[in-house]
Amino acid sequence: MEVVGLILLGALMLASSIGVIAMRNAIYSALFLIINLVSLAVFFLVLSAQFLFVAQILVYAGAIMVLFLFTVTILNPPSDVLFGGTHRTQYVLALLFGALFGGILTYTVATNAINGARGNYSAQVAAVGDIQAFGTQLFTVYLLPLETTALILLVGIVGAVVLGRHVAEAPAPRRTYKLQFFTDTTAPPGDLPAKQEAMPTPPPNGAEQSESQKERVGT
Amino acid sequence: MDLTTYTLLLSAIVFSIGGIGVLIRRNPLIMFMSIELMLNAVNLAFATFAHQLNNPEGQIFVFLVMTVAAAEAVVGLAIIISIFRSRRSVDVDELDVMRG
Numbered sequence: 001m002e003v004v005g006l007i008l009l010g011a012l013m014l015a016s017s018i019g020v021i022a023m024r025n026a027i028y029s030a031l032f033l034i035i036n037l038v039s040l041a042v043f044f045l046v047l048s049a050q051f052l053f054v055a056q057i058l059v060y061a062g063a064i065m066v067l068f069l070f071t072v073t074i075l076n077p078p079s080d081v082l083f084g085g086t087h088r089t090q091y092v093l094a095l096l097f098g099a100l101f102g103g104i105l106t107y108t109v110a111t112n113a114i115n116g117a118r119g120n121y122s123a124q125v126a127a128v129g130d131i132q133a134f135g136t137q138l139f140t141v142y143l144l145p146l147e148t149t150a151l152i153l154l155v156g157i158v159g160a161v162v163l164g165r166h167v168a169e170a171p172a173p174r175r176t177y178k179l180q181f182f183t184d185t186t187a188p189p190g191d192l193p194a195k196q197e198a199m200p201t202p203p204p205n206g207a208e209q210s211e212s213q214k215e216r217v218g219t
Numbered sequence: 220m221d222l223t224t225y226t227l228l229l230s231a232i233v234f235s236i237g238g239i240g241v242l243i244r245r246n247p248l249i250m251f252m253s254i255e256l257m258l259n260a261v262n263l264a265f266a267t268f269a270h271q272l273n274n275p276e277g278q279i280f281v282f283l284v285m286t287v288a289a290a291e292a293v294v295g296l297a298i299i300i301s302i303f304r305s306r307r308s309v310d311v312d313e314l315d316v317m318r319g
């Protein structure tokens with residue numbers, strides 16, 4: 001019964017990974033990748049990595065894929081043309097080398113039995129459980145990589161903020177405000193002018209630039 | 220075929236599918252998704268060896284890879300958005316000058 005479940009899970013993972021690379025619509029690829037990530041999380045659960053099961057769903061399927069979907073929706077790419085005419089040689093070569101690489105990897109894995117000496121964590125894992133052994137290892141032996149990943153995340157945040165700034169295409173022209181006095185020739189000099197209006201001078205280019213200025217200001 | 224060999228085979232096949240996806244797709248978003256596929260295949264291999272050798276260090280490496288992949292996805296997508304925001308089409312073949 002478990003074998004059937006594992007085979008189905010592997011088939012789901014393979015089908016979804018083929019779906020990622022073979023879809024024309026980018027959103028369909030993202031949804032197939034979500035299926036792939038969740039099936040991988042179930043594999044983590046089968047392999048007794050319970051923390052990774054939760055972390056995979058929270059981080060990968062929950063945060064990174066949401067980011068991908070936001071980006072796909074913002075960019076709104078047109079439907080790709082798979083196997084276009086100008087790149088046919090590249091496609092054939094890529095498939096060939098991909099199949100060759102996959103074949104070499106699969107052959108190596110299938111013919112070599114992985115015999116490893118079991119580490120000295122069996123007793124510890126049996127005593128405290130999988131997650132506590134993982135956490136103890138993470139915070140004692142691998143503390144420096146953990147803090148370095150925190151630094152990496154900080155750099156990523158700063159980079160995203162810097163890259164997401166709005167950079168103006170051209171320096172904004174200086175807006176000069178001129179008071180235009182409505183001088184009535186019939187009024188005696190020295191009196192206050194009849195109508196006094198202060199308005200920004202219209203840009204010399206006409207209406208187009210003012211629209212772009214408005215767009216930049218956001219009114 | 221035991222569990223270790225089965226998941227390692229899956230990891231190898233998914234990795235090569237991701238590699239093919241990077242090579243044959245021209246949309247930068249789908250290329251990024253194929254890179255994530257490859258990273259996840261490697262994560263599966265790490266977790267398999269953690270299970271085989273009964274050593275939680277493999278799971279720790281998965282955790283670190285996941286974190287680095289998150290940071291890389293953030294910065295990479297920000298770069299893609301800032302490049303392709305003003306263009307009509309998303310096609311990496313059109314990025315042939317460094318001036319952008």
